[in-house]
Amino acid sequence: MVLAERRRGNQSISRIIVRQTSAEWCGHVKAGSPLKLSVLDLVPVHTEQSSSDAIAASIALAKRADDLGFERYWVAEHHNMPAVAATNPPVLIGIIAANTDRIRVGSGGVMLPNHSPLVIAEQFAVLEAAFPARIDLGIGRAPGSDPVITALLRSSGATSDVDEFPKNVQDIRMLLSPDGATLRLGGGRGGDSGRDYAIKATPLAAAASPIWLLGSSDYSARLAASLGLPYVFAHHFSGEGTAQALALYRDGFTPSEDLAAPRTFLTVNAVVADTAEEARALALPQLQQMARLRSGLPLGPQVTVEEAAAATADLPPALQDLIDRMSERWIIDAPGPAATRIRALAAQFGVDEVMISPGAGSSVPDDPRTAPGRIRTLELLAAELVTIRGNSVAGSAVDPNVHANE
Amino acid sequence: MTQATTQPQDTRKAMQFGIFSVGDITRNPVTGEEPTDASRLQDVLRIAQHAEEVGLDVFAMGEHHNPPFMPSSPVAINSWLAAKTERLILSTATTLITTNDPVRIAEEYAMLQHLSGGRMDLTLGRGNTGPVYPWFGEDIRQGIPLALEKYALLRRLWREEFVDWSGQFRTPLQGFQSTPRPLDGVPPFVWHGSIRSPEIAEQAAYYGDGFFSNHIFWPAEHTAKMIGYYRQRFEHYGHGTAAQAIVGLGGQAFMRKNSQDAVNEFRPYFNEAPVYGNGPSLEDFTAQTPLTVGSPQQVIDRTLGFREYAGDYQRQLWLMDHAGLPLKTVLEQLDLLGGEVVPVLRKEFAKNRPAGVPDAPTHDNLKAAAAAAALVEKAAEKSAEDVELMEVGS
Structure with missing residues (x-):
């Protein structure tokens, strides 16, 4: 061993150790504990669908995820996008939770600067009361839209409450807690200390839904660490900056009443089919849509698989280049290799849960009220990665406040 | 041939038991007394000496460069203790491999090795306090590469007489000789401490060094995963079987004869402790982490349970002197640990310990x-x- 070290030089030993770890740790984690899978749904709308169809398709997808043993199902918040029907997470969460039995349902995420903290707290208090221990409140800081939409969403005009974000997160946390919050009214003049005004998001909460902070920059990693909240980095956006954000989060983590140790998972875009070739065809509509979005081109509803294939020949080289680069980061593959990559990613970032954003498009002959491509992705990944837990019913009765120990 | 009766006392032990201190300066929440740097240092020195008096094997001193922690130089503290003790092994918890110069670590700890007659080792850690790194010209985002490169150099400084070296994080060396050379030509034993980074477990396995998991903030399944990985990789690199890897564990306890007394007495300290104070409840924390607050028997049972997920291991250290606990109380804790807990643990851990499992280093x-x-x-x-x-x- 000593001889080998001398011949190798210091930097290459470092490289060997890092490379060996990423090659071996994943197999170890796989052997040691099953990976949990979750779903992120933007409720895509394609050319053959109405919004009604798209929501029906998402309900079908959520039901399948529930049956397959997925951990949680989150819906996003986007405004005024022609291909995205997830505009309003709390409403969608209510619909999905009512149509499923055990899966956790949440927001990925509520864009808090667009909303009054009390309204969000009230909405999630209702959801938690209706579906105890099944609701997650994921909160993001992005406006999720343009200034016009912001102006229309906020009664106060085009300024969103980005600067108030940390305070608003804490407010929601207090408002949701069974004890509620206290507001100090008046006071400040002539020694009058004012009077306390008690506020609760709901009259008698049994428990509060866990709050997750979501982000794509260092800011929310730091905030989640200092508040002792669970945190999710949007790895699926670009695949960059994840290690740095997670290191900031884990290193700076201060335990809170809700959480004793850092808690996070990874998000990935995935299209899985029986063959890699089929997966590539299914991924094209969403890839083309994303490339248009990134390039600032006009957007329409998502095209079908057939339309996407036909469009490929006429794509500008810049767009094709963008699609090629995105395809490398997405997981677009047959079940075996896809599962291996997901396990490796989980190992690389030290997580035991991966949230899949299933990006398969639909075909012209498909029933518009379901999503066979996205359902297939979940089925194939579940077969490779999910160990069905025998006590899922008992599991759903666990107090959400002990999720630190899950 | 006569029996070797003149041989000095047998230092070989299957397992070493001891304590580690982080040297926090915390106000006593019950009396309101606030230790000074001076008083806390004297208390730590007294506590370490008492560890030897009650029959413990190891004292490990933390290294911190930021309040509320006092011990910036564990090697200085351990050198003083070396002169004042006879049997105690003086270790660290941890020595910061990321922000120290590996040349200085090589020199200073080799010096300690000579001063203590070999009664020392060290545990390397990265340190998880972001602001500390730039004070020493480093960046926490480079934590893993720093730990890997600096240790690769440290190893060579102790094993090779003259070292030519160049790397990313330090000025190059030409024919450099680190002095003093290790005692008897045997480099100090190194533990690699990590609570969550598989790269550090891999590093420990690669070199066949020890792996120390201070799992006081973590649930058992996480620790089990890390140690299992280290053991498997230790075997892969040809240093022995997985069962022969060298494992150390952290722990945390507060004891009174009557367990409810322990809970009542410890709760105010727990509630205001640095790191986890003002956070989870004592009940949650004891359920989710190895912290045990109760009778000596409860500490015995809990500690014996560590073997179920860590395998037969070599070193058990407890954190006993933090959170503003007064010196008198800590010394009483050591009396219980040395008098009632450790003797039973030595006996119980020896049962069913497979023959191939190495003794503590x-x-x-x-x-x-x-x-x-x-x-x-x-x-x-x-x-x-x-x-x-x-x-x-x-």
């Missing part, structure tokens, strides 16, 4: 192992010479 062990290895090498050379002679003769 000591200077004498390592010296004997090095001598044995030299003999084997010599024998191999000799037989090679014999073969040559035969060939010449034939």
